[in-house]
Amino acid sequence: MSFSTLGLGAPLLKAIQEQGYSEPTPIQKQAIPVILSKRDVLAGAQTGTGKTAGFTLPLLQMLSEKKVTDHRVRALILTPTRELAAQVGESVELYGKHLPFRSSIIFGGVNINSQIRQLKAGVDIVIATPGRLLDHANQKNIDLSKVEFLILDEADRMLDMGFIHDIKKILSILPKNRQNLLFSATFSDEIKRLADGLLNTPALIEVAKRNTTSQNVKQIIHPVDKERKKELLTHLITTEKWKQVLVFTRTKHGANKLTGQLEKDGITAAAIHGNKSQNARTKALADFKNGEVRVLVATDIAARGIDIDQLPHVVNFELPNIAEDYVHRIGRTGRAGNGGQAVSLVCVDEHEYLKSIEKLIKQEIPKHTFKEFTPDPFIKAEPIQQRGNSRNNNSRGNSNGRNKRASSSNRRGR
Structure with a gap:
């Protein structure tokens, strides 16, 4: 199977070829046609499976079909960390190089003024961490009233980092009528609850069994x-x-x-x-x-x-x-x-x-x-101190510990 059979237009196929890719990965084969059919998606994929292109390519294709030129934010991609936001932003830029769309990467730890200037000039796609996006929303720097596509990337990590309340705030200010895509490496009970409240009869896509390691x-x-x-x-x-x-x-x-x-x-x-x-x-x-x-x-x-x-x-x-x-x-x-x-x-x-x-x-x-x-057999095990680590519980099920961590985690994500 080649990318040309997945429903992508000539500008995207050209960009894919320029990146040296000829055949889609399993997640791309499954996700791209489903997303193009305008269905909500719940996707389970480990890192390294090509999932970023799996959602950026159909997103760019659908935006190009609308032939909109006013540069209003129509696609919002939320990520847990600055590094992942930058990575996704790079993917959007590479695959969208032959399309007229503007994108902006929004995260904390850098000067906010350059981000404000980009948003004021008009962008079509925003890739953001939750904390900094809310900063812009609260300051009225960004208009999210025209968002048609919402993507939560690595949603499991966003929940681990205490972003659930920020995510709910963001959802409350988005238009109700939109397409939602949720990507997660694991499907915990928390992820299932989030998916139930966010997704409308989603297509389930899994390319690797939960919590499995690569044979490579x-x-x-x-x-x-x-x-x-x-x-x-x-x-x-x-x-x-x-x-x-x-x-x-x-x-x-x-x-x-x-x-x-x-x-x-x-x-x-x-x-x-x-x-x-x-x-x-x-x-x-x-x-x-x-x-x-x-x-x-x-x-x-x-x-x-x-x-x-x-x-x-x-x-x-x-x-x-x-x-x-x-x-x-x-x-x-x-x-x-x-x-x-x-x-x-x-x-x-x-x-x-x-x-x-x-x-x-x-x-x-x-x-x-x-x-x-060779280890000394006479050394006895001692409790491990988790100092300096925000995630110091031995179980994801400890909701009290997670709630206590939430506020400090949010500050880090900004």
Whole structure:
């Protein structure tokens, strides 16, 4: 099947060809015709499946068929993070390069005045994080009365970050008659409730079973004492000659500390997390993509939206306390048909986390112990402190914890 069979016009097909794509991914094959039929959609897709093009292409096609030229906001795409907003905005720009539409990316952490100028000049498509969009709406900088298409991208992460109240406020000021698309990597009970209230007899699209890991990703566990993790990570990077590695920590403090140690060991590294300015995060990601930085150390929330087709290695320096996040993390590698490796450094404190992960993905992850890093059998497990991490509950079901986190999470998303 080629893109030309999906109902897309010549300007979009030309842009797709210029990007070097010839055949749609499974999510694109399913989603594009359904969206073009003007149905609401509930889509389950992991990262790396091509879902962004799966909704931007039909969105641009439908806008082009309307032949509207007054540049009013007719499409709104909500994302949980600044990085993902920038990624989606880039996709809209690339695929819409031969169409007359204007788009604007709206998120916090940058000067608001340039965004106001763009909105005043008129735009057709807005890609935004919820907090900053509400800032503009409250200041009457943006008119959402003509929105015909609403897309919630990575809705599960938006709920995790405490954006449900902001989303409800945004929904209350949008026209009732519109097409809604909801994309989520997982279908929790919260997502189902949101979908029930938002979507009208939606088409359900799933391209991967819930909470499954890609067959292209080779997973391995290296048991090691907590105090020797940094040493083992440096050993792996240098002896295996890894050139591009995305490393996950649980906390911002941990990301900074690990980055400093890697730099001392002669390995170029940068940290990316919520306490970093937007400019610092953008530069770190750009340096990582172009090879100037060998290791990018990230927290879960900051890494959402990192999109690198051929990322070869992901390392869990610390296992996540929420099992589903393991799936999201290792989904950063093994994308677009490429192979990848997901390495986890696991100490005795994390054995319960590992059990939860293996139960979730329904498989035992192979283990390999380096002789020189054999864990001390006399070290006892200690409770893991979640300092510096906004998501410090061991379960998504703890609604009280999530509500307490909501206000601070919203500030970060702006």
